[in-house]
Amino acid sequence: MKNAAALYLAKDNPKEDYVIHVMTRMSKLKKTKKKSVSKLKKELDIIFSQYIRLKYSRNDVSSCITCGTIKLWRELHCGHFVSRQHLATRYEEKNCRPQCVGCNVFGKGQAAVFAEKLTQEYGEGIVSELYKKARAILKVDSSWYEEKIKEYKKVQQELEEKEKKSKASKLSNEEYEERLRAIVQYKKIQKQQEEDELQEQIAKERKRRNITKKVS
Numbered sequence: 001m002k003n004a005a006a007l008y009l010a011k012d013n014p015k016e017d018y019v020i021h022v023m024t025r026m027s028k029l030k031k032t033k034k035k036s037v038s039k040l041k042k043e044l045d046i047i048f049s050q051y052i053r054l055k056y057s058r059n060d061v062s063s064c065i066t067c068g069t070i071k072l073w074r075e076l077h078c079g080h081f082v083s084r085q086h087l088a089t090r091y092e093e094k095n096c097r098p099q100c101v102g103c104n105v106f107g108k109g110q111a112a113v114f115a116e117k118l119t120q121e122y123g124e125g126i127v128s129e130l131y132k133k134a135r136a137i138l139k140v141d142s143s144w145y146e147e148k149i150k151e152y153k154k155v156q157q158e159l160e161e162k163e164k165k166s167k168a169s170k171l172s173n174e175e176y177e178e179r180l181r182a183i184v185q186y187k188k189i190q191k192q193q194e195e196d197e198l199q200e201q202i203a204k205e206r207k208r209r210n211i212t213k214k215v216s
């Protein structure tokens, strides 16, 4: 209604255009105040993923459940044994482990090896247990997500504090080597990414300059 009034005003006075602008912005702000379920789901995905990767890391380093590659936890994904499509197991800790991009994306999760590793850890029956759970229809609302986000934020903080304390304790030579290797690899990737970005920028700028040359 307020917007309609502003529109009416603006018809007679073009200077009032900004009123519409401000009012539209205000109504947009009001709408975004309460987070949507999809936004909360994304938020929980991020927090849960960080938690899973931290849970299985030591001194910032973790390994891929299916191929064993050692990497900094930030470089790994949170791999799901039963696909993330199933909400009932999307945030099931038993269903999730750190996994490298190669196995998670290009290897489509390496389900057979994943199943083997989970069985080693939880015993026979874990695979059917997870499949059964995944089939359940879970109906959740925004407060369910808010609760979960709160819960995982808390446990993640606890893990980070624990990690900080353990860093103060001495690493074994093997752990130290692993950590160094992972850091070197991470730095290499970062450097390559920076280089690629720079090259891309240069290419863009060249293109832009050529275009302006043609115009003038």
Ligand SMILES: [Zn+2]
Binding pocket: 064, 065, 066, 067, 068, 069, 099, 100, 101, 102, 103, 104
């Ligand atoms: Zn892997």
